[in-house]
Amino acid sequence: MISRQAKAFYFAAMIIPMGVSAWVYRTLRAPPSGNKRSVRVHLGPGQRGYKPGWINVDANFLSARIDVWADLRNRLPFRDDSVDVFYSHHVIEHLPDSHLSFHIREMYRCLKPGGVIRVGGPNGDEACRNFLANNHDWFSDFPDKRGSIGGRLVNFLLCRGEHLTILTRSYLAELLEQQSFDEIVFRVPVTDTGYPERLTDALSGESESTPNSPHTLLVEAMKPKLRS
Numbered sequence: 001m002i003s004r005q006a007k008a009f010y011f012a013a014m015i016i017p018m019g020v021s022a023w024v025y026r027t028l029r030a031p032p033s034g035n036k037r038s039v040r041v042h043l044g045p046g047q048r049g050y051k052p053g054w055i056n057v058d059a060n061f062l063s064a065r066i067d068v069w070a071d072l073r074n075r076l077p078f079r080d081d082s083v084d085v086f087y088s089h090h091v092i093e094h095l096p097d098s099h100l101s102f103h104i105r106e107m108y109r110c111l112k113p114g115g116v117i118r119v120g121g122p123n124g125d126e127a128c129r130n131f132l133a134n135n136h137d138w139f140s141d142f143p144d145k146r147g148s149i150g151g152r153l154v155n156f157l158l159c160r161g162e163h164l165t166i167l168t169r170s171y172l173a174e175l176l177e178q179q180s181f182d183e184i185v186f187r188v189p190v191t192d193t194g195y196p197e198r199l200t201d202a203l204s205g206e207s208e209s210t211p212n213s214p215h216t217l218l219v220e221a222m223k224p225k226l227r228s
């Protein structure tokens with residue numbers, strides 16, 4: 001893993017070019033508001049997650065394959081009411097907690113009415129449950145091997161300081177309800193989706209070693225459709 005300092009330096013050095021890149025894309029290339037195409041956006045694909053047929057957005061252009069270079073802490077590089085689906089897997093926990101509400105509002109702004117999000121990240125509820133049950137085996141040795149149950153909890157939730165918030169059902173529901181998202185459903189097993197026609201090809205990278213106590217908290221939600 002790249003050190004926190006190196007990442008902080010990268011984000012500080014790239015703040016202006018990344019902002020310009022996002023602005024240029026949003027202004028000149030992004031699908032127009034109210035378009036009739038199927039616009040699917042994959043936020044934070046990382047090094048191996050590039051999805052053909054999706055618009056892949058990441059801050060990392062050095063080792064990740066991407067279509068749009070942008071910082072997800074800022075305004076998303078899409079126009080209002082222009083996106084059918086946002087898919088984000090193990091990304092939002094890397095955004096500062098203070099930016100989470102804004103990021104969710106941004107997804108809402110860019111979605112067409114009836115558009116959906118599928119967002120997943122480390123499952124804070126299950127981590128606490130397994131910590132209280134003293135279940136060492138639920139926790140992995142990534143990124144660090146820790147012997148104690150408390151150490152294993154910290155390792156999972158903070159990931160050497162890479163994670164900047166803790167995701168639980170009640171917190172995500174609160175953030176989504178604040179932005180008027182509808183149809184908020186937490187998916188268990190995590191490979192379930194309410195929107196197979198839009199999302200099936202995105203789910204191939206998702207798996208779970210403990211389906212009844214998933215490591216990933218996965219939520220889907222919809223921007224309300226326009227009333228006719």
Ligand SMILES: C[S@@+](CC[C@H](N)C(=O)[O-])C[C@H]1O[C@@H](n2cnc3c(N)ncnc32)[C@H](O)[C@@H]1O
Nearest residue numbers: 044045046049058059060071072073089090094
């Ligand atoms: C843990 S990886 C997840 C990769 C993949 N989605 C997966 O599930 O394996 C987190 C990704 O989020 C991206 N990311 C983190 N903070 C970001 C930010 N502020 N703006 C844009 N991308 C960011 C990283 O570059 C990285 O590609």
